[in-house]
Amino acid sequence: MKMVVCVKRVPDTAESEVHIDASGKDIDKSRLSFGINECDNYAVEEAIQIKERLGEGTVTVISLGDKDSDEVIRMALAKGGDEAIRLEDEAFKGGDGLAVAKALAAAIKGLEYDIVFTGALADDDGYGVVPAALGELLGVPHATYVKKVEILEPGKRAKVGRELEGGLLEFLEIDLPCVLGIQTGINEPRYASFKGIKQAAKKEIAIKSAADLGLDASEVGEAGSWAVLEQFTPPVVGEMAEILEGEPDETAAKLAAILKEKGLV
Amino acid sequence: MKDIFVLMEHRRGEMRDVSVEMLCGAAKLGGTVVAVLLGKDVDAFAEKAAGYADKVLYVNDPLFENYNSEAYQKALSALIKEHGPGLLLIGNTAQGVDLAPALAVELGASLVTDITALEMDGDKPKPTRTFYGGKLDAHFAMKDADLYILTVREATFTAEEPSKSGEIVKVDNPVTEDISYRKFVEYVEPEVGEVDITQSAMLVGVGRGIREDKNLPVVEELAQALGADLAASRAVVDAGWLPADRQVGISGKTVKPKLYLAVGISGAFQHVTGMKGSEVIVAINKDPDAPIFGIADYGIVDDLFKVVPKLTEKIKELKGA
Numbered sequence: 001m002k003m004v005v006c007v008k009r010v011p012d013t014a015e016s017e018v019h020i021d022a023s024g025k026d027i028d029k030s031r032l033s034f035g036i037n038e039c040d041n042y043a044v045e046e047a048i049q050i051k052e053r054l055g056e057g058t059v060t061v062i063s064l065g066d067k068d069s070d071e072v073i074r075m076a077l078a079k080g081g082d083e084a085i086r087l088e089d090e091a092f093k094g095g096d097g098l099a100v101a102k103a104l105a106a107a108i109k110g111l112e113y114d115i116v117f118t119g120a121l122a123d124d125d126g127y128g129v130v131p132a133a134l135g136e137l138l139g140v141p142h143a144t145y146v147k148k149v150e151i152l153e154p155g156k157r158a159k160v161g162r163e164l165e166g167g168l169l170e171f172l173e174i175d176l177p178c179v180l181g182i183q184t185g186i187n188e189p190r191y192a193s194f195k196g197i198k199q200a201a202k203k204e205i206a207i208k209s210a211a212d213l214g215l216d217a218s219e220v221g222e223a224g225s226w227a228v229l230e231q232f233t234p235p236v237v238g239e240m241a242e243i244l245e246g247e248p249d250e251t252a253a254k255l256a257a258i259l260k261e262k263g264l265v
Numbered sequence: 266m267k268d269i270f271v272l273m274e275h276r277r278g279e280m281r282d283v284s285v286e287m288l289c290g291a292a293k294l295g296g297t298v299v300a301v302l303l304g305k306d307v308d309a310f311a312e313k314a315a316g317y318a319d320k321v322l323y324v325n326d327p328l329f330e331n332y333n334s335e336a337y338q339k340a341l342s343a344l345i346k347e348h349g350p351g352l353l354l355i356g357n358t359a360q361g362v363d364l365a366p367a368l369a370v371e372l373g374a375s376l377v378t379d380i381t382a383l384e385m386d387g388d389k390p391k392p393t394r395t396f397y398g399g400k401l402d403a404h405f406a407m408k409d410a411d412l413y414i415l416t417v418r419e420a421t422f423t424a425e426e427p428s429k430s431g432e433i434v435k436v437d438n439p440v441t442e443d444i445s446y447r448k449f450v451e452y453v454e455p456e457v458g459e460v461d462i463t464q465s466a467m468l469v470g471v472g473r474g475i476r477e478d479k480n481l482p483v484v485e486e487l488a489q490a491l492g493a494d495l496a497a498s499r500a501v502v503d504a505g506w507l508p509a510d511r512q513v514g515i516s517g518k519t520v521k522p523k524l525y526l527a528v529g530i531s532g533a534f535q536h537v538t539g540m541k542g543s544e545v546i547v548a549i550n551k552d553p554d555a556p557i558f559g560i561a562d563y564g565i566v567d568d569l570f571k572v573v574p575k576l577t578e579k580i581k582e583l584k585g586a
């Protein structure tokens with residue numbers, strides 16, 4: 001089975017302050033740490049586990065991004081990926097979900113594949129567009145929010161469980177080739193071994209531009225997007241929490257007193 | 266203004282709230298609101314939708330008994346080509362996310378997902394959506410398109426009382442192809458654990474801020490002192506630190522305890538959806554910009570490993586007194 005995994009390098013913003021930059025349309029990324037998009041990490045693991053289970057197959061890693069994305073690609077190679085492609089072009093910049101899917105689809109069309117894995121959702125933009133859009137662009141069926149994958153017949157058919165609201169699983173059978181958008185928690189992503197990391201450092205990453213993929217600059221990036229970002233603003237929140245000030249001793253005492261007053265202690 | 270289509274979402278005999286919310290939101294945009302209902306023998310939903318829409322397009326067919334995005338896509342694209350709406354609203358749900366991007370590609374339509382607010386500039390939507398896990402709002406302008414598809418986050422619009430009596434128009438199923446390449450098999454319920462957190466009077470919600478499962482005693486002791494049960498964010502469940510039946514949120518449980526004390530939880534909307542109905546919400550988080558403080562009643566901005574043990578101590582003292 002030939003598998004492709006789409007991985008995105010994203011900033012970790014859960015634990016850091018996010019500052020809007022002077023343009024109003026981007027954030028200051030200079031002090032943020034970056035890594036693989038959370039669900040993409042699970043997607044990489046799923047592809048590698050299927051390869052191991054079947055005892056055959058290849059995993060090709062694809063990322064659209066600048067040179068810094070190599071770090072994320074190499075980590076996926078170190079865990080068991082076989083080949084890698086990176087899509088880089090000025091023309092790809094500023095693309096919305098559909099524009100990114102167009103570029104990825106153009107690259108994947110030139111490959112042989114049974115399953116294309118993506119994550120369910122990018123942690124930065126949160127679009128959740130790529131998996132279903134990619135399926136349509138490639139002309140193959142897709143399923144998103146996938147939390148179980150069972151290969152019924154290699155190269156032919158799979159049974160997948162989609163995670164719905166409330167944790168309900170919807171099982172369906174799907175013909176291969178297909179696109180699966182993987183949800184977090186589907187497996188336990190491994191750590192790369194030292195040997196894997198050393199080997200991955202030597203692997204070649206094929207770089208493709210829009211022209212290499214037969215794409216016109218007007219089809220991709222900001223030019224090829226429907227939605228134009230006008231500006232970022234801090235979110236509108238209702239009433240902010242009353243923040244209890246002081247050293248841990250004091251804040252803990254204040255909170256305990258409030259809970260007592262409310263009859264909760 | 267061209268018609269506005271709103272897709273009605275339902276599963277196993279229940280219509281999702283977001284469907285009615287979208288109909289109410291659409292009614293304020295101007296233009297004819299058409300509820301599109303695909304299902305098998307869901308006449309009751311057609312009547313409900315008619316209370317909020319100018320027209321209901323109802324396709325009653327066994328193909329739509331259980332959701333299949335391919336079947337939905339084919340039906341919607343046929344109805345859209347026939348009726349030519351200018352705007353289509355779909356819930357940003359597990360169904361909507363599986364459907365909208367593929368439909369947009371097929372129709373060459375404009376798409377913005379997971380919107381949280383909507384203004385119109387004439388016929389053109391100006392949607393707002395969040396970035397970076399809710400830390401920023403992003404305001405979008407749209408390029409000209411024949412059809413705009415928006416997926417709408419729950420609670421973006423407010424459901425109101427029904428005030429219309431739209432005509433229910435039954436239409437033949439436009440889908441004739443075989444779609445066995447994607448076939449529904451079954452639903453499987455999540456496993457039930459020892460503690461039913463939907464019944465707990467008090468919950469201590471644990472997030473990724475706890476770092477490792479070996480740190481769990483810190484929050485366990487607090488929960489014990491309070492007489493609360495432990496709940497968790499998805500990150501904690503994915504890591505295997507607490508079982509799945511403790512997960513609060515969109516893909517977990519909806520809880521409404523008297524007290525929800527969120528420890529090391531950022532407050533992603535997928536989590537907040539499941540606990541915002543709690544009577545008193547307290548958040549302990551070292552990041553002053555964590556979205557959880559936007560919905561909490563009380564907050565402590567500090568390292569949980571410093572505050573929580575102190576809090577446990579103080580509560581024990583108060584209880585002992």
Ligand SMILES: Cc1cc2nc3c(=O)[nH]c(=O)nc-3n(C[C@H](O)[C@H](O)[C@H](O)COP(=O)(O)OP(=O)(O)OC[C@H]3O[C@@H](n4cnc5c(N)ncnc54)[C@H](O)[C@@H]3O)c2cc1C
Nearest residue numbers: 472473474498499514515516517529530531536551552569
């Ligand atoms: C389709 C879908 C469904 C989902 N369903 C759910 C769901 O049902 N429930 C759910 O919870 N999530 C759900 N999620 C995931 C959700 O988007 C978030 O990723 C998740 O809620 C994050 O969990 P967290 O807050 O524990 O972790 P993070 O977002 O990583 O936040 C950790 C927080 O801990 C704080 N912290 C770190 N160290 C300390 C310290 N020492 N002291 C104090 N604070 C500290 C940080 O400042 C940060 O705010 C879903 C996502 C998708 C795409």
Ligand SMILES: Nc1ncnc2c1ncn2[C@@H]1O[C@H](COP(=O)(O)O)[C@@H](O)[C@H]1O
Nearest residue numbers: 006007064118119121122127128129130
């Ligand atoms: N720049 C990118 N490079 C590679 N894969 C991507 C990129 N952007 C998005 N994806 C994939 O598409 C998934 C969903 O992204 P999104 O539609 O942006 O939420 C991600 O989890 C990735 O697997």
